Amino acid sequence: MQRKAIIIGATGLVGQHLVKQLSELYDKLIVIARRPPRYINASMHFYQVNDFDNLSEVFASVGVDKTTDAFSCLGTTKKQAGSDEAFHKVDHDYNVCFAQLCLDKGVENFFLLSSMNADVDSRFLYNRVKGETEHSISALGFTELVIFRPSLLLGKHKGRPLESISQTVFGLISPLVSESLPLHPISAKRVANAMTMSAQEIYERRKFSDYHTKDAPKTTIIENKAMLSMTRVKS
Template structure:
């Protein structure tokens, strides 16, 4: 199987790439990036891409499956408009190009609490993206809805850092219907995504339908 990973330099995406490279089910990993990452592997292809002109490199998206972990923050993006451009625009364009090129599976990182009608901008953009990709006709679509992602980021996110410190206590209180809001290690999400796409490679007959995963599902897929 050939798998393309969007967001390959991010907290979760970088671990997805490394995980895929270790799996015999994966023949090739395509990880479009803006800049060189320094990671090298015989199965890894890291083409430099202008995400504003992905159409010009549409051949990169001729893969079996796409794992999209692309995402930013409003603070890092600089504005709501730029945030939407990355989280919605780039992700959707990549998914469209993949489907047009014959990709049969899409695994998308979203977030808990998303809705296209949410009054919260972040949740609304994520929800609108989910609705858009559901209409692309992927034979297999899997959408992840994790809570706060835990792990060591390259950049500082003050609000998230405070949340991460509080999560061990909060997780004990998030029970029953609140369980999906538990914080979760990015490494756990990455393992789940790698396991899922490799299962599709082995059992192609199961590669159909639409899945929505929350905290407990993700932990199960990761083998935790």
């Protein structure tokens, strides 16, 4: 059986690492983005979408079915979006729309990049919207929904100077700080590693199961500390 994956948010900090890893793990990788990812190989099928309001139109032509795993690393900031409403549209509405389109095509496994402290009751917009997105996608009923909640992401990210400064500072001190601390920063590549490892674990667990039997929906949340642990290089 050909293994397929589909991803949105492929050009972001985590997404650009995840694209490369998924292309090496899956027989076919479908990328939906406004611009091509930096890394492209023969297994990739790129679909350009200039406006995510038209995502359903693009979806009509992609070959997604129950053999496909879906990944979302789509996200922005209020500053980039321009307003609270625009931020909510990108981080919540587009993600939920993508998830629903995947589910309608028979996708059973969904992997969502969220954030530490995601909480529908948070007084902070960013954390609240992340929490709402988790809640909305959890309610859809995927067979396997895995949510990843990283702390501060380390890596090069254009257009976010304050984050770049923070990353530089934390990048210098992080080797001196125990990874057992929940707020320890994590590299975007390690988050992508955790997402790929989780997808492979589910595949290995289910490949000999009866796919005609519908399992009860299951949601797994992988916090920052767990991602650091599962991606730690053993000496």
